[in-house]
Structures are given as structure tokens and as C-alpha cells.
Amino acid sequence: MILKTFGWSFGVTIVGLVAAALFWGWEAFAIVLILSILEISLSFDNAVVNAGVLKRMNAFWQKIFLTIGILIAVFGMRLIFPVVIVSVTAGLGPIEAVELALDDPDHYEELVTDAHPSIAAFGGMFLLMIFLNFIFEKREVMWLRWIEKPLSHLGRINGFSVGVALAALLVAATQIATSAYQHGGLHADKSDTVLLSGVAGVLVYLLVGGLSDFFENRLEEDEERLEEEEAEAKKKAAAEGKEVSAVGVAGRAAFFLFLYLEVLDASFSFDGVIGAFAITNEIFLMALGLGIGAMYVRSLTIYLVRQGTLDDYRYLEHGAHYAIGALALLLLISIRWHLNEVITGLLGVCLIGLSFWSSVRANRLDAAAEESGAEKESSRV
Template structure:
């Protein structure tokens, strides 16, 4: 099971490190290895949340997530995205941006740093909406009762999470963005940029999440009529000699969930891409290191789904969403103040570790008490899955 799930990740790791060693020596080997660890540590919470969404897909779409999805994640976010940032902010073409990255890496790094306020605002708002929609939703299993139950009551108000997010964006734009950090320790007014980028992140979440939720609801309605549809499909198949299935709606639902996962991965990738510039300006080292890390995030997501880890450890998903909320806040704060990458990584891992330990303790209580789930509910109740 382990080799089957992580086989591609192991293979890409070996190939990537050997490639770096052959072309750039031990220095390239070490930097690529460090970047791989950085990406995994910063994106572990991403894997947990991804698993909550991915477990609703069938095996076909899970394979799509690991094939086409990884191409988007590696080449789109870890290689193309930094180039696009420079091309847009510097007003040059993509080819010129690549040449700039190769010929003048210091200038390339400066341009990406200057673009950070817009990146942080977009990613911060998208991740904040994920956290708010989770924390304001009533669910059977709660982790921090004193916090989650009162907030769930507030969530009964229509569009409450959107209102909170807009307030957070306005506060960020009028305070933090007024003196946004730029290369060389300078601070400039990025209020308008942060407002527009933040609204774009919020709108992206609402559109993609709304579409995935719509088709998921449609799929659930059709599943209620699955028995009748199956009988009719089998009869038609015998008559015509062709298989009749209801894959169409499942495909549409899975497609928008897949789209949601890709946007989610992109938002999580922002801090990893920016953080990589603190280690190296070499564009190919960055692509290799972050790409290897992205492979492990994908494999870890599949592992969590197939092993049923989220169901076995009931609070793990809660911890991941708290880590998302913390990352969103840190992204918004980083518009003005630089935060060490080790801080963002340790906060997320720490929250997930706390949730994992709480789950282990609850499972032990279940075993000793004969069925209580540790949160005042029966153990037969399943956690509410994450997503939109």
C-alpha cells in the first residue's frame, strides 16, 4: 500500500536529486532537498484538507488528480507561476521573464518580492474563506467546543462568512497594506492592489466552490434514485448491447471538485513559492524542489483517503482547517512584515499534531467507555467532510 501510493513520489525524488547532483553538484543537490522538505512542511495541512474533498471522488478522478493534477501543480504553480508574476509586474513577456530569471536572478527575486502583496491578498482571502465556512458550519463532531459551537450559531446568518472575510480584507487594506513590504526593506502603499487581489481571491472561492457544491448536490439527488436507474440501465444494456451508466453527472460533480482542489493547491503554493526565494533564486532548483514536495503532498492526500485516516482520527480535519486559518492570517500579515518560513510551517504542523493527539485520546476513551466519541456524540456519527 505504501509503495503503491508513494511510488511515483519516491521515483521523482530520486530522479530529481540525481538530476540536480549531475548538473549542479552537491550544492544543487542540497538546495533541492531543502526545498522539498520546505514544501512538504508548508503543505501538510493542504493534504489533509484535500483528502476531505478527494474522498468524495471515484477512483477515476482520484487518478486524474494524481496525473493531470500533478502536472498543473508542478508545472503550473511551481514553475510557470513565478515566471508569470515577473512578466505581469515587470511588463515583459514570459520568455523575457525566463531569461531574466536565468541571467539576473537577483532582479528576478526582487520583482517577485514586490508582487508579494497581491499574491498574499489573493491566497489569504481564498484560504480564509475555507476556514470561515468550516468554522461557521454546524457539525456533529466538534473539537474545541467552547469556540466551535458559538461560532456555528453565528453561521446560521446568511453569508456571515463572506461578511467576516470582507471586514478582514478592509482592515488589511487600510492598515497593513498601507505600508506593504518591498525588496530592500522599503514600504509602499499597496492598498488598491491588496483590495483588488483580495476581492479576486474571494470571488474565485465563491465561483469554484459554488459550482462544485451545486453539482455535488445534484449528484446526491441522483443517488437517491440509483436503484431504479440501475435496473433501467441493465435492461437497456441487455436490449442494445451497450452499457448504460450515470457517469455524466458524477463526472461533472467530480470535475468541479477537481477544479476546487487545484485552486486550493494554488493558494497553498503561494507561501511555498515565495518562501523558496529566501533559500535560492535559481529557477530550476526551485522547480525541482517544490515539484518533489508537491508529489508527496499529492501522494499523502491519496494515502489519507485510502486508509480512512480522516474517519479514524476525527479531529484531524479540524486541525487542518485551523492551520488554514492561521496561514491565511499570516499571509495577510506578511503583506507588511516578513514572516520566517519556519514559523508558517511549524504553526500548521503544530495545530495538526494537536488535533491528531486529541483524536488518539478520544479513540482511547471510546475503547474504555464502549462507544462514546469523546465529544458528546455517538461514535457512529461520521465527521462532516471539508470543502465548500
């Protein structure tokens, strides 16, 4: 199971590290290894949340996520995305931006750092919407009940999560972005940029999330309708090929879930891409190291789905969403103050670790209660 799920990740790791050592030397080997570990530590919560979405997709779309999705994650977010940032913010063409990354990596790093406020605002608001919709949703399983129960009541108010997110954006734009962190420790007023980028993050979440929910609901409705029709006349339904319509709807639903996962992965990767510049400004080493880490995040997501880990450890998904909320706030704070990437990585790992420990403890208590109940039942007999 381990080799089947992580086989590609192991293979890419070996090829990537060997290529780094052969073409750039042992220093590059160490840099790629460090970047891989950085990406895995920063994105572990990403894997847990991805698994919660991916388990609703069929085997075909899970394979799409692991193949085409990884190409988007590695080449799109880890290689093309930093170039696009420089191209847009500096007013350069894509080819000029690539030439700048290769010929003058120091200036390239300056431009990416100066674009950080808009990146952090977009990614922070997208992730904040994910956390708020989770925490305001009414659910049977609650981890921190004293927090989650009262907040679930507030979630009954239509648009409440959007209102809270926009309020947080206003605070960030008016109080934090007025002195945004820039390259070399300088500061500049980025209020307008942060406001526009943050609104864009909220809109993208609402658009992609709304489309995926719409098609998923359509899928459930069509499946229920087809089940009723098949119960009445299975032969007639098979002859008319009504099963095909369900497959088609499933495809559209899965496509938008896939799109949602890709945007989610992009938001998670912002801190990893920006943090990588603290280690190296060589674009290919950065893409190689972060790409290896992204492979493990994908494989870990598949592993969690196939093992049913989220069902076995009931609070794990809660911990991941709390880590998302923390990361969203840290991204907004980082607009003004430079934060060490170790902080974001360790905070997410600690929250997930606590939720895992709480899940194990709850499972043990349930097992003890069942055993005690069985003993009482046997004594009565």
C-alpha cells in the first residue's frame, strides 16, 4: 500500500536529488532537500483538507488529481506562478520575466517579495473563507465544542461567513497594508492592492465552491431520481441508457471539485513559494524542491482517502481547518511583518497533532465504554 501510493513520490525524489547534484552540485542537492521538507511541513494540513474533498470523487477523478493535478501543482504553482507574479507586477512579458529569473535572480526575488502583499491577501482570504464556512457549519462531530457549538448557531445567518471575511479584509487593508513589508525591510502603502486582491480571493472561493456544490447537489438529485426509475422499470431504464446521464452529471460535479482542489492547493502553496526565497532565488531549484514536496502532499492525500483515516480519526479534519484559519491570519499579518516560515509550518503541524491525539483518546474512551457495556450485559445474562 505504501509503495503503491508513494511510489511516484519516491521516484521523483530520487530523480530530482540526483539531477540537482549532477547539474548544480552538492549545495544544490541540500537546497532541494530542504525545500522538499519545507513544502511537506507547510502543506500537511493541505493534504488532510484535500482528502476530505477527494473522498467524494470516484477513482477516475482521484487519478486525474494525482496525475494532471500534480502537473498543475508543480509546473503551474511552483514554476510558472512566480514568473507570472513578476510579469504582472513589473509589467514585463512572460519571456522577459523568465530571462530575469535566470540572468538576475536577485532582482527577480525583489520583485516577488514586493508582490507579496497582493499574494497574501488573495490566498489569505480564500483560506479564511474555507475556515469560516467550516466553523460556522452545524455538524454532529465537534472537537472544541465550547467554540464550535455557539459558532454553528451564527452560521444560520445567511452570508455570515462572507461578512466576517470582508470585515477581516477591511481591517487588513486599513490597519496592516498601510505599511506593507517590502524587499530590504522597507514599507509601502498597499491598501488598495490588498483590498482588491482580497475581494478577488473571496470571489474565487464563492465562484468555484458554489459551482462544485451546485453540480454535486444536481448529482445527488439525479442519482435519487434514477434509483426510483430503475426500481419501477429496470429493463426500460437500461434500454433508454439513463445511467449515462448520471455519469455525465458526476463528471461535471467531479470536474468542479477538481477545480476547487486546484485553487485550494494554489492558496496553500503561496507561503511555500514565498518562503522558498529565504533559502534560494534560483527558480529551477525552487521548482524542483517544492515540486518534490507537492508530490508527497498528493500521495498523502490519496493515502488518507484509501485508508479511511478521516473516518477513523474523527477530529483530524477539524485540526486541519483550524490550521487553515491560522495560516489565513498569518498570511494577512505577513503583509506588514515578515514571519519565519518555521512558525507557519510548526503551527499547522501542532494543531493537526493535537486533533490526532484527541481522536485517538476519543477512540480509546469509546472502546472502553463498549467493553464495559459488554461486561455488564454478560453479567446480567
